[in-house]
Amino acid sequence: MIQIQNLTKQFGDKTIFKNLSLTLDDGEILTVMGPSGIGKTTLIKVLTGLEEAQSGTITIENEQFPVGTPQVSKQFALIFQDFNLFPHLTVKENIELAPKIVKKADQPSITQKTSELLRKLNITEQANLYPYQLSGGQKQRVAIARALAMEPQVIIYDEPTSGLDEQSTRQVESIMLQLKKEGVSQLVVTHDLPFEKTISDRTFDFTKEVSK
Amino acid sequence: MEQFISFIPGILSGLQMTVLVFLLTLIGSIPIGILVAIGMRSEYFVLRWIINAYIWIMRGTPLLLQLIFIYYGLSMVGITFSRFDAAIFAFIINYAAYLAEIFRGGLQAIPQGQLAAAQVLGLSKSQSFFRIILPQVIKIIVPPFGNEVINLVKDTSLIYVIGLGDILRAGSIAASREVTLIPYLIVGVLYLLMTGFVTVLLRQSEKKLNRWR
Ligand SMILES: Nc1ncnc2c1ncn2[C@@H]1O[C@H](COP(=O)(O)OP(=O)(O)OP(=O)(O)O)[C@@H](O)[C@H]1O
Ligand SMILES: [Mg+2]
Numbered sequence: 058m059i060q061i062q063n064l065t066k067q068f069g070d071k072t073i074f075k076n077l078s079l080t081l082d083d084g085e086i087l088t089v090m091g092p093s094g095i096g097k098t099t100l101i102k103v104l105t106g107l108e109e110a111q112s113g114t115i116t117i118e119n120e121q122f123p124v125g126t127p128q129v130s131k132q133f134a135l136i137f138q139d140f141n142l143f144p145h146l147t148v149k150e151n152i153e154l155a156p157k158i159v160k161k162a163d164q165p166s167i168t169q170k171t172s173e174l175l176r177k178l179n180i181t182e183q184a185n186l187y188p189y190q191l192s193g194g195q196k197q198r199v200a201i202a203r204a205l206a207m208e209p210q211v212i213i214y215d216e217p218t219s220g221l222d223e224q225s226t227r228q229v230e231s232i233m234l235q236l237k238k239e240g241v242s243q244l245v246v247t248h249d250l251p252f253e254k255t256i257s258d259r260t261f262d263f264t265k266e267v268s269k
Numbered sequence: 270m271e272q273f274i275s276f277i278p279g280i281l282s283g284l285q286m287t288v289l290v291f292l293l294t295l296i297g298s299i300p301i302g303i304l305v306a307i308g309m310r311s312e313y314f315v316l317r318w319i320i321n322a323y324i325w326i327m328r329g330t331p332l333l334l335q336l337i338f339i340y341y342g343l344s345m346v347g348i349t350f351s352r353f354d355a356a357i358f359a360f361i362i363n364y365a366a367y368l369a370e371i372f373r374g375g376l377q378a379i380p381q382g383q384l385a386a387a388q389v390l391g392l393s394k395s396q397s398f399f400r401i402i403l404p405q406v407i408k409i410i411v412p413p414f415g416n417e418v419i420n421l422v423k424d425t426s427l428i429y430v431i432g433l434g435d436i437l438r439a440g441s442i443a444a445s446r447e448v449t450l451i452p453y454l455i456v457g458v459l460y461l462l463m464t465g466f467v468t469v470l471l472r473q474s475e476k477k478l479n480r481w482r
Contacts (some may be wrong), residue, residue: 069472073340105389106388106389107385107388127391130393133389134389135389137382137385137386139382141380141382141383141385141386142386143383143386143401144405144481144482145404145408145481154390154392154400155392156391157390157391158392158396158400159391159392159396171321187481187482188481189481189482203390204390207390207391217440
């Protein structure tokens with residue numbers, strides 16, 4: 058279980074959220090909803106270490122850390138809304154880069170893990186293509202594979218179904234439910250009600266939490 | 270024919286000078302240009318101001334004038350260079366300014382999300398720069414960079430003004446001695462060969478970089 062406590066974020070003197078707390082169980086899919094501009098993306102950025110927060114702690118496995126500690130941020134993987142794949146690397150290279158140069162894992166285990174992920178996300182045939190050669194749904198699945206390669210505790214998605222067609226939406230739903238079975242926690246920012254209904258274990262209403 | 274052979278040694282040594290100035294300028298101006306481009310994004314306003322003034326001067330005045338100033342002008346205030354050192358110095362600081370502008374444009378064109386994605390995956394700042402940013406910048410800047418390199422081939426001819434013997438000077442000495450235009454013709458062909466060679470290299474690297482978009 059992961060506990061996020063008393064998170065406060067301001068831009069200058071503008072408070073986006075104050076003393077925000079939420080918990081995430083193993084294998085839980087928590088959906089975050091709220092109107093545009095309320096601070097959902099900002100919350101994601103704070104959790105992944107892309108934005109500094111004014112205060113807040115994160116407890117993982119009974120150990121408490123200040124938010125933004127690299128050790129903690131690295132437990133949160135992020136699937137960006139526009140995926141941000143690296144255009145100069147093939148699908149396989151996108152997935153393998155961080156395990157190679159950040160984790161410094163050995164090549165045989167990287168190769169094995171990558172082919173596993175390619176299979177799981179149904180992108181084996183695309184392994185040697187560059188991002189510009191992929192469809193939107195395929196790009197997203199590469200982004201998920203790239204995130205999973207680092208074995209994070211939580212996967213965060215920012216609007217994962219925006220810009221996807223029916224079929225790709227069904228695919229990402231089934232991937233998320235599969236990951237849930239494996240015990241991965243997932244935090245999903247979305248406006249898509251039917252999608253949220255299918256995958257959500259619990260909804261975090263940003264408006265209510267912020268105005269408390 | 271005999272007359273023709275008599276040009277050769279002079280032109281060859283001029284060619285050597287031209288190629289040397291060309292190569293040393295590239296080797297010196299590329300890293301300096303990168304550093305200057307990074308400096309332009311510094312949070313220190315004084316540094317940015319100094320860099321902007323430097324670029325303005327380098328791009329706003331003729332290279333010929335800069336050469337004269339560095340060799341003759343600075344010696345008047347006690348800073349003396351050999352002819353060759355003055356030429357290399359002037360060329361490097363001039364070309365570094367042009368290249369810095371090109372690198373800056375390339376850096377600016379990389380979407381913010383690329384750095385964010387690298388950071389979330391745990392890449393360090395230098396890993397992000399060398400593995401993610403730089404390869405994408407290189408693709409963007411190859412065409413304008415290529416233009417500068419070709420300009421440089423031709424600009425090397427300016428060193429005659431401080432008395433250095435490049436290929437064009439060798440040609441004009443031979444031409445006035447023998448009262449013929451043939452040496453100029455040879456020199457022209459040699460410039461074409463040099464710029465042609467550079468063009469082929471650039472086309473090849475563009476082709477390689479076009480594997481991805
Ligand atoms: N770097 C920044 N500097 C100042 N203000 C910012 C910055 N980033 C975001 N904000 C402000 O913070 C607020 C929350 O923005 P955020 O992007 O988190 O909204 P959101 O809930 O994700 O909205 P949407 O549903 O439209 O994506 C907005 O008012 C935005 O203007
Ligand atoms: Mg948002």
